[in-house]
Amino acid sequence: MLRGLLPALSLALVLIAIAWLNPRAISYFGFNLMLNLAIPIALATIAQMFVIAGNELDLSIGTFVGFVGCVTATWLRDAPLIGVLVLLGSIGVYALLGALIHLRNLPSIVVTLGMSFVWQGLAILVLPKPGGKAPDWLLSIMSFKPPYIPFPILAALIIAAIVHFGLMRTSYGVILRGSGGNAAALRRAGWSLLRTKIVLFALTGLFGVLSGMALIGITTSADANIGNGYTLLSIAGVILGGGEFVGGRVSPIGAVLGALTLALAASPLLTFMHIPPDWQVAANGAILIIVLAARVLISRRER
């Protein structure tokens, strides 16, 4: 029970700290500013969660988000049809990677590490120097100002609800998680493990695309290196949100909360604390370690 509540609890703690340090931040305007960059992180975390559900790890999600960003800021604006085809094609590449990893029994860490350089290279090819511009429709979606609820919070709720329903409440969602939990049992029951792996990787690709597009909608233009930090952030977000590296144990709602916590703990909290510049980088790491260690301690006690 505590385990399920932990992501929400850590988010609440970080929010209380921020409210205490800078009460001005707890407002419609403040949440918009503090959390809008958490939307792409949440989407990337969900993407990572799908591969982790299948006992795999994706080390290329960061550079993939960067690649999608570059495509979004160039082709998707200038030649929407090509842009859409390239993005769909990249989801297809993800699906193929899933098939390759399953059929050849390759370690996903190695395959996706290799792919991370491929995506980075492609991103630099598409956009050799920073620039480009997000399509106008994307800009207006990301700067949408709904009444009362800040857009980032609304978006987080929608993402969490949709993925939670799909993965936790549908029967195929159970199969997908089962492929990570007990692959042998699933195979004996007649389910295709090749297919589950392809679906999981394709979903990762899909949410990677959404993450890249959301990111460019906020930053307005792209940079080939823009998503590099997302690889580790997304893994940390899944774990912080109550997921496990093996066993198909993941939680979409937890992952979204984990991503929000990470986004808040890393930047706003640190900025508001007025730490001397020499210590800021180390303090950022320390906050991450403390938050993750707390989660490990509590889940261990439950066993």
Add this chain to the structure above:
Amino acid sequence: MKKLLVLSAFAAMLASGTALADTSGKKIAFSNNYAGNSWRQAMLDSYGIVTKKAVDDKVVGAADVFTTADKEVPTQAAQVQNLILQGYDAIVINAASPDALNGAIKQACDAGITVVSFDGTVTEPCAYRVVVDFKDMGKQEVEQMAKFQPKGGNLLEIRGLAGTSIDDAIHAGILEGVAAHPEFKIVGSVTGDWDQTTAQKAVATILPSLPDVVGIVDQGGDGYGAAQAFAAAGKPRPTIIMGNRQDELKWWKEQKEKDGYKTWSASIAPGVSTLAFWVAQQVLDGRKDIPHDLLVPYLAFTQDDFEAALPKIKEGGVATHEYTQEDAIAAIKANIKQ
């Protein structure tokens, strides 16, 4: 009549008042995206020295420094947004990307915050840019090379961090220089990331496949590494353009004492951060005539003056220059004339 007099006096007061607005209560934040090399360390040191004095002298109320934990764009965008929430009056920024931070920069401008970018500048029109003419620096490298190697020959180019505007500009300048000096030919190009170790590895890897090279054009922070790679391979030492780093100038001095080795050194002075600070202060002071693009010269050393500068540079550091308020006013004036 009297009323008119009072009014005009009032107007005069207003006019002078805007030019002499008090900035002693203003808070200026510095958003920095990377602190992990000698150049950035020198940049932060210079900034710290100048702003501490400015705060002590009550020129500004506060000047805080914020460094992001990684070099990533989204982290810095989030940081800028947090600085907006913190209620700073101005943000001095060394940006991770010229374009990708524009969303956050625009939000800052809309909140009435003055944004001054330098080194890694931003393209958002509402921000100020303190720009060093990197393209000219690249071109000048080839011009200088032509003096040392009048016969021309093969050149090796060492590039900086891929995908940055600085790397792009210096590279464009070098290409322009080579076009003007057809006696030179670039036979190889490696990525050195402005880092001696990276440059040394990259140069060592490409060396066996290269024909004889007479010179190396680079971007600073990579010259010493290149020299090491050539020495390790037992190849003749080419003319290596330096980038004002202490280890580079020290090596240059050793070579000069040995056999009169000649080269040239140039880089952007890390203390340009202090110039950006003063520009922000001037904007907060109410000056309306400051151009949004301010071109400032790079810092270059020649065969005659580099040895005088060497003792002043910290071990492992880079040559710098701390700017004063007067320097900033002079630089603004020079740019208005252009």
